[in-house]
Amino acid sequence: MKATIERATLLRGLSHVQSVVERRNTIPILSNVLIEASLEGSIRLMATDLDLQIDETVPAAVDQAGATTVSAHTLFDIARKLPEGSQVELTAAEGKIKINAGRAKFELGTLPRDDFPVIAEGELPTVFELPAETLKQIIDKTRFAISTEETRYYLNGIFLHVADDVLKAAATDGHRLARVTVARPDGAEAMPDVIVPRKCVAELRKLLDEVDGSVGVSLSGSKIRFDLGAAILTSKLIDGTFPDYSRVIPQGNDKILKIDPRSFMQGVDRVSTIATEKTRAVKMALDRDRITLSVSSPDNGTAAEEVPGEYAAQPFEIGFNSRYLMDILGQVEGDLVEVHLADAAAPTLIRENDKSPALYVLMPMRV
The missing domain is CATH 3.10.150.10 (DNA Polymerase III, subunit A, domain 2)
Structure with a gap:
């Protein structure tokens, strides 16, 4: 040569x-x-x-x-x-x-x-195209929730499936859930449910930065291939069953907080400075149009900050892992985020609005 x-x-x-x-x-x-x-x-x-x-x-x-x-x-x-x-x-x-x-x-x-070993692809019967921008959105809005726990290997990736005539992507680690819905591409009608591994997701995201148009996606029940022009990425899929995550998406959370995600995130970030790494718990006390964030650490002392928001339901207190909350708020692009709450022990739903393609579910913490 x-x-x-x-x-x-x-x-x-x-x-x-x-x-x-x-x-x-x-x-x-x-x-x-x-x-x-x-x-x-x-x-x-x-x-x-x-x-x-x-x-x-x-x-x-x-x-x-x-x-x-x-x-x-x-x-x-x-x-x-x-x-x-x-x-x-x-x-x-x-x-x-x-x-x-x-x-x-x-x-x-x-x-x-x-x-040199080559992954034998076999038949990849489902073939469709997705705009590179759509694939980036799917990855960016879900991958932070992928579990890193090896024992629950079936959560170590993004779950892609077609339901209700749309393509859904979901990731969860048991503490939080991220789900994005996009229009179903032509050719994906009979697509099998697949779990794309974390490493494949990371490599794909890097390659997408250099792609302008569409990405060809071909898959079977065990393999997936992404055609990115000069580069072709082929991966085995995770052989497991993703849990029925729709059961944890709360439907009847009637206490609604509307808040600016930037000021909310900055407030959480400031008060969590003194949180100990182990707990990272931040307490939210909700009162009419007033939200007080506080952290109490036996080693470092206490911190509190008031952030403005729209809230008209009964006052109550709830605790969250500050890092998980900030991960979710960091994905919100608009100027307003809706936080749908039920009580201090129930899952909380977070989304921009009911038309938003992305929704997030966060489990509360005891504080």
Whole structure:
């Protein structure tokens, strides 16, 4: 294999694929990136951790077609440190790859291309397109609620499903729930319910920043593929059943607080400065058009702040985890958020209004 590629092009492609590669691997080839040069004037870069695979094609001048695999992180670090604007010459033969750029010369060991594992996709019968902006919105408004608890592996991702003729995305960790509803794309009618893993969600979100138009989505009950133009992301899905989250979305919460999300969030942030990391509990005392936020810490003392808001129901007190509350408020784009409350022990519903595509449910804390 012999090819010449611009440093910026190589670096951009490698930055996408190498982030899939785990730092510690018991299988040496999984530390490598596959480099496949084609006489049609392109290099294919590919990396996998056996659950997730990124495949990106970048333009290059190819003198001799061929393929090899080399350490992904090492090659990325080399490309990062090469002079800007340099042309990088890659030559692979006899278990070695030579990397020349100007006066810099490197020689790295390689592993054979035939040993490189590829995720077999099989049939992906459901095919549709989503605008990149819609996919970003789905991810940004739900991923903070994805559980990191490995024992409840079926909560370690975003649940995508079609219901009531719309596409719904939901994530929960048992303490809070985020759900976004978007128009059902053509082709998604018979889509199976799927759970997209957390790592796939993170990699997809990074790649979406460089996509303007639509993203092709193909999926089966066990795999999903995102076609992002130059890059293709393929992932196994989480094999589990997502709980029926609709049961925890409160329907009859009749105490309604309307408040500016920015001033609310800043108030929560200020009083929670003295909260101990373990509890992070903030108390909300609601009275007519007056909300008092307070934190009491045995180690640090007390803090309180009044924030303005519209509230006309019975006065009462409720406690929340301040970080969870701020995560939700940080997703609200409008100037007003509705907080639907029932009592100090019942789940609370938070949304911009009843037309908003996103809604959030937060479980209260004892304070």
